[in-house]
Amino acid sequence: MKKHLAVLAATAVLGVTSAFAANPFSDVTPQDWAYQAVAQLASQGVVNGYPDGTFQGQNNITRYEMAQMVAKAMVRQDRVDAEQNAIINRLANEFSAELNNLGVRVATLENKVGNFKFTGDARLRYKAKENDGRHSTFDYRGRVKFEATVNDNTKAVIRLIGEKQFGTAARPKTEVDRVYVQHNFGKYATVTAGRQNLIVGSGLAYDDTFEGAVATVGKDKLNATVGYGYLLAGPAKSAFVTAATPKQNHEVNTYQVNFMPTEKVAVKGYFVDFHKNEKTITPAEDFHGAAVDVNLTDKVWVGGEYVRAEQKGADGEAWIAGVGYGEASMAKAGTWGVKAQYFDVKDQAPLYGTTWNFVNADRKGVLATVDYTVAKNVGLSAYATIDTKDQADEAKPESYRAELNYKF
Known part of the structure; x- marks a missing residue:
């Protein structure tokens, strides 16, 4: 040429x-x-x-x-x-x-054979709760993701997971936790169908497994997503849950708009619509919310999220807001970041699979996070709650967690 x-x-x-x-x-x-x-x-x-x-x-x-x-x-x-x-x-x-x-x-x-690529991660984790030695645990987890290129616009993904708590008699729990196909329709539309991860907003209400289809239209600065399927995390939702009948997962439609007015500001607004039917005696309530993230400088972040169940009023509200400094990158040893976030979760707030595992219903307090990259692709994270109380201002036990993460 x-x-x-x-x-x-x-x-x-x-x-x-x-x-x-x-x-x-x-x-x-x-x-x-x-x-x-x-x-x-x-x-x-x-x-x-x-x-x-x-x-x-x-x-x-x-x-x-x-x-x-x-x-x-x-x-x-x-x-x-x-x-x-x-x-x-x-x-x-x-x-x-x-x-x-x-x-x-x-x-x-890297890690590619023909049109087939695999990546993965492993984790060692310690969890503890103040004044409760029975809830101190040490566990491990490994995940491997296989990604196949079907053609220029389509890929298929399968992820395997294995996890177990140290000292228990049971064998490690293993399963296929992600199976989905993703297809690009031109430059501005993508559809992902199957068992995938769904993040609503920034994850306060839901950041967990979703079975269904999610369509995204738009570019990075402005796009919208619409989803239909089932939320697999959270408590049983049907009054017909018995020993002989498995729980019925929530059937929902999700709607979200993501907007980046500048490279340093991201705004998200969303609405989750739960399907109602004659079998559901105590249906979950539709909820809506918004999240914002702002990078004030290259190292300083502020952000927060608010969510509210449609019919629960003040009892169905939850919010979290905080500030962070620095950023730990798994690709660069020695990088680090810290965050302090205040959370306030009412008794009937719509938290089904929150990304913040310490944030529970009828609780408020501070969540402190420290991340440090020990070596390339090896990161150490520590979390702790501070001044945790219920909505009646009664003190509750603090929670702690430390984990070592590996990526490959």
């Missing part, structure tokens, strides 16, 4: 649009059909010329030169759409050997 053709293809992949970029090459004139493409990519640092100031676009491009362009394109992957991202990934596959020689780590190729 001639260099001019390769550069023209690269501008299409990267979506570079700086029409008035200056051309640095003496042998590419404004009359050249590839002048604008060459100038644009040169201004972005994606292409370089020779020491004598020429581009030599009439020559065939080498695999090494093409790999250099791919490496620079990979740096821009967070700024392109899904279709462009897929093209860059295919190019990274094709030029993986040259990229490795350039010292570029191609994350999408």
Whole structure:
């Protein structure tokens, strides 16, 4: 392939649009059909010329030169759409050997066999409750996720999990906890169907397993999701739960809008509609809520979430708000972050599978969190509640947790 053709293809992949970029090459004139493409990519640092100031676009491009362009394109992957991202990934596959020689780590190729990729994590965890030695436990968990590329727009995912508490007689609990297919419909629509994780808002009301379909339409700055299916976390919901009849999980529709007015601000609004039927004597109440996250600086975060059950009034409210400093990245040893969040959860608040496990109904107090990356892909997290009370202001036992997480 001639260099001019390769550069023209690269501008299409990267979506570079700086029409008035200056051309640095003496042998590419404004009359050249590839002048604008060459100038644009040169201004972005994606292409370089020779020491004598020429581009030599009439020559065939080498695999090494093409790999250099791919490496620079990979740096821009967070700024392109899904279709462009897929093209860059295919190019990274094709030029993986040259990229490795350039010292570029191609994350999408690691742990991959053909069109099959696997990742996973492991955790060791200690949990304790103040003045209650019976509730001090130590457990372990391992998860492996297998992801298969069906075609350019479709992938299938299966995740296996195994977990057990130390010292118990039972064998480790093992199951397939995620099975879903995800398909992209063009650049702006995605549908995920199967057993998947669902986060409503920032997770105060629900961050757990969901069986159903979720459709997302829009881009990162503004998108909307609609879901239909079953919430698998939370207490039994049917009055017909007996030893012979398993619990009936909630059948729901979920609606959520996500908006990022700036790169540092994220706002979410949602509504969850529970299906009612003649078998449900004590149906769960529909609920709505909103969440906001603001990065005041690169290291300072503030955020919160509010949720309310439609028919419960003040007894169905819950909120959490806090501030954080720093950020622990599993990819970089020595990074750390701390958070302090105040929570206030009324007796009938709609918490079915909250991401904050210490946040329970009829409780209020402070949740303190510390995260530290011990080594690359090894993180230590510690949590503790402070000044926990019920809604009548009676003191309640504090909870503590420490966990060591590994990613691979």
